[in-house]
Ligand SMILES: Nc1ncnc2c1ncn2[C@@H]1O[C@H](COP(=O)(O)OP(=O)(O)O)[C@@H](O)[C@H]1O
């Protein structure tokens with residue numbers, strides 16, 4: 001073999017070594033159709049059930065689209081259900097939970113079902129006045145085919161599903177305007193409303209994948225292309241903002257139609273930013289404004305909020321959205337030697353302090369949702385300067401006012417009642433309104 005041949009083979013091996021693990025990982029994250037086949041064959045054998053099983057396995061009215069999973073143990077796809085855009089999810093640990101409950105037979109179903117529902121409800125919301133109603137609501141949802149009788153496969157399936165916070169909280173908060181609608185489940189798979197926009201993609205710090213229809217989502221080439229396009233977009237915005245900041249008076253970029261149009265296409269307007277901010281505050285209040293007890297989002301980053309067609313914010317990822325009672329138990333059961341160990345969800349969202357004399361974390365968190373939104377997320381959303389408002393003092397005013405608002409929020413106490421939470425959120429919204437009015441007057 002000549003030198004060129006050796007070189008060719010070496011390049012092929014290097015490419016294979018670099019690309020193969022990537023493709024393999026993608027394959028593990030994006031094998032939902034194999035899981036659907038497994039669940040459907042168990043449904044046909046009478047082992048699992050669920051309100052969507054007939055549509056998924058018999059009518060074939062759910063069609064999977066792109067793979068959106070970020071990790072291998074939680075499969076996420078978009079898709080279509082009777083002409084509606086949906087998201088289909090499954091947490092792979094559901095199969096382990098289901099395995100543990102295989103011994104629930106038709107004879108034992110009713111008794112164990114009611115007992116399990118009551119115990120799950122009290123783990124989540126404690127001894128709440130309307131917890132009985134919640135257990136009844138869940139009992140109705142657990143009767144997969146709605147025939148008024150709960151059989152073994154329904155009890156096994158539904159109790160296993162209730163071990164997961166996201167589907168459980170989606171069902172409990174399904175009346176809320178600020179969580180995505182829960183459409184139903186089959187085995188561990190569940191379908192929800194797909195929102196047209198994810199906040200981090202429109203307002204966030206990083207570019208996220210775009211649709212390139214001729215490539216499948218799991219394609220490594222598309223990922224590279226996305227990274228590249230994202231880089232270009234961020235570079236264009238950065239360069240324009242930089243030029244504008246440096247040459248503010250000498251060069252007003254908005255005079256050049258092409259720049260103004262390009263910037264407008266790439267970034268949201270000030271009005272959209274304020275609308276988003278108000279609606280995020282409403283979402284934080286509304287998830288707690290339910291009949292059973294206060295609720296906390298312990299993973300409140302911009303990628304977990306979506307925006308509907310009528311500009312309303314909906315929470316799209318509820319894996320770490322906990323009722324207060326549940327969160328308190330999680331924290332107080334944690335052993336610790338320092339404060340750094342006392343958190344639930346992600347470490348920034350719901351943290352408490354370490355009681356070094358008892359060696360356990362304190363049950364009450366140091367901050368809550370309104371603090372994270374106001375102090376961490378607002379500065380990202382309102383980050384300036386914006387070349388469409390090139391008068392330096394205006395963008396500076398907005399950035400300064402938002403950081404002052406953050407300071408105000410940092411002094412708000414952590415509250416434990418819906419009335420106090422409503423009062424705090426109203427106070428933040430009022431201040432935000434004043435900032436909006438002042439910043440538009442300065443234009
Ligand atoms: N209801 C939804 N509507 C639109 N996109 C969604 C929805 N749910 C998830 N996604 C997309 O899938 C991604 C991952 O979903 P998410 O539930 O946040 O999972 P993870 O636990 O991996 O963060 C999101 O960032 C978003 O891009």
Ligand SMILES: [Mg+2]
Pocket residue numbers: 303304317
């Ligand atoms: Mg997420």
